[in-house]
Amino acid sequence: TRAVAGALEEWRPPARVPVSLRDHRYDVVVGHGLLRRAGALLAPVLPQKRVAVIADEQVASLHLAALEHGLQQAGIRFHTVTVPGGERSKNIGEFGRLAESLLAAGIERRTTVVAFGGGVIGDLAGFVASATLRGLPFVQIPTTLLSQVDSSVGGKTGINTRQGKNLLGAFHQPIMVLADTDVLGTLPGRELRAGYAEVVKAGLISEPELFAWCERHGSALLQGDPALLAEAVQRACRFKAAVVGADEREEKTDGGRVLLNLGHTFAHALEAEMNYDGRLLHGEAVSIGLVLALDLSVRLGDCPPAALERLRAHLTATGMPDGLRGLTGQSPPLEAERLIGHMAGDKKMRDGRLSFVLVRGIGQAFTRNDVPPALVREVLEAAGA
Numbered sequence: 084t085r086a087v088a089g090a091l092e093e094w095r096p097p098a099r100v101p102v103s104l105r106d107h108r109y110d111v112v113v114g115h116g117l118l119r120r121a122g123a124l125l126a127p128v129l130p131q132k133r134v135a136v137i138a139d140e141q142v143a144s145l146h147l148a149a150l151e152h153g154l155q156q157a158g159i160r161f162h163t164v165t166v167p168g169g170e171r172s173k174n175i176g177e178f179g180r181l182a183e184s185l186l187a188a189g190i191e192r193r194t195t196v197v198a199f200g201g202g203v204i205g206d207l208a209g210f211v212a213s214a215t216l217r218g219l220p221f222v223q224i225p226t227t228l229l230s231q232v233d234s235s236v237g238g239k240t241g242i243n244t245r246q247g248k249n250l251l252g253a254f255h256q257p258i259m260v261l262a263d264t265d266v267l268g269t270l271p272g273r274e275l276r277a278g279y280a281e282v283v284k285a286g287l288i289s290e291p292e293l294f295a296w297c298e299r300h301g302s303a304l305l306q307g308d309p310a311l312l313a314e315a316v317q318r319a320c321r322f323k324a325a326v327v328g329a330d331e332r333e334e335k336t337d338g339g340r341v342l343l344n345l346g347h348t349f350a351h352a353l354e355a356e357m358n359y360d361g362r363l364l365h366g367e368a369v370s371i372g373l374v375l376a377l378d379l380s381v382r383l384g385d386c387p388p389a390a391l392e393r394l395r396a397h398l399t400a401t402g403m404p405d406g407l408r409g410l411t412g413q414s415p416p417l418e419a420e421r422l423i424g425h426m427a428g429d430k431k432m433r434d435g436r437l438s439f440v441l442v443r444g445i446g447q448a449f450t451r452n453d454v455p456p457a458l459v460r461e462v463l464e465a466a467g468a
């Protein structure tokens with residue numbers, strides 16, 4: 084039967100997706116059963132057989148034993164600190180507490196910081212690694228789909244301040260990323276869907292074949308099929324590695340890393356309006372934002388309506404959020420003017436016009452910085468604002 088076959092299933096060696104930067108290169112290792120083999124996988128790249136693990140509390144309760152076992156087997160010494168999950172941990176206080184806790188534990192210049200959790204832990208631990216002793220080696224072990232397909236690759240780290248999200252941070256590239264698809268088995272379905280939105284986004288930006296793959300396999304992937312999850316993580320990491328390799332520090336103004344923001348101008352406005360309080364996950368906002376960005380592309384005459392219809396059909400088929408109507412039950416309802424106000428504050432405004440990532444079709448993203456706010460209002464109102 085299925086359970087017996089699963090238990091007897093052979094361990095398959097992981098896939099490696101290389102990330103090549105100007106003066107640094109690392110692998111994203113994608114596969115199953117990686118935590119128990121973490122020591123053997125990491126040993127070749129660690130400068131010292133010693134690590135400081137910064138772990139999400141929830142992830143630690145479920146998966147830390149496997150990771151520690153893997154480190155022990157390779158004779159790697161470790162010191163573990165846990166952090167409560169959730170966006171609120173990405174703050175200056177937590178940053179200071181972690182840095183001091185590592186220093187108190189006597190870490191040295193060659194001790195590697197290991198982030199073990201979702202994007203919140205990756206961003207926070209990465210920033211701690213970037214600044215403590217002026218920069219420590221860093222490893223990402225992402226445990227959410229979002230962090231496996233997106234945030235663990237590319238070297239952006241940071242925390243939030245009173246003034247907004249990710250305003251304090253650094254580029255600090257990892258020396259290795261271990262994406263173990265087994266850990267996704269304990270991830271709540273809502274978090275899985277949120278991460279999937281970034282896979283769909285990658286397809287829309289420059290990989291029409293990935294978008295078509297999503298259409299074929301998205302529903303089964305969201306049921307938790309491990310082989311499909313592993314393939315999605317590999318495909319999305321290959322996509323992100325290529326984008327980041329061509330524009331490591333987001334210096335290109337049209338094309339490059341900026342295209343990764345497809346759907347994100349709308350998403351950030353929705354998140355800001357809902358005060359980042361957990362009612363709307365980032366990936367849920369991105370899913371809606373993708374529809375709005377394609378709708379805007381159509382209204383600007385840049386994109387055929389069929390591309391938007393294809394996206395809508397896929398999101399509907401997979402139960403992903405695709406508009407504001409489900410959100411408007413809240414009071415006060417979302418207002419187009421307020422959302423546009425957030426976009427203007429999002430540094431996207433130039434001379435009264437808004438800057439957006441748009442598409443000419445599926446897999447053909449580009450930027451435009453002359454979008455009239457009136458058209459953005461039309462899109463938001465059509466979506467239910």
Ligand code: NAD
Pocket residue numbers: 139140141142145168169170173200201202203204206226227228229230233234235236237238239240249266267268269270271274365
């Ligand atoms: P998250 O880290 O908050 O994790 C989501 C929730 O899932 C948490 O409650 C966590 O405790 C729980 N969890 C994590 N792994 C689990 C597992 N395997 N089983 C059960 N529960 C688990 O959220 P996220 O969506 O992974 O990351 C969001 C963050 O990523 C945001 O702060 C965002 O700014 C950041 N981000 C960064 C980049 C980048 O390039 N650096 C890119 C995108 C997003």
Ligand code: MG
Pocket residue numbers: 233281347365369
């Ligand atoms: Mg995102």
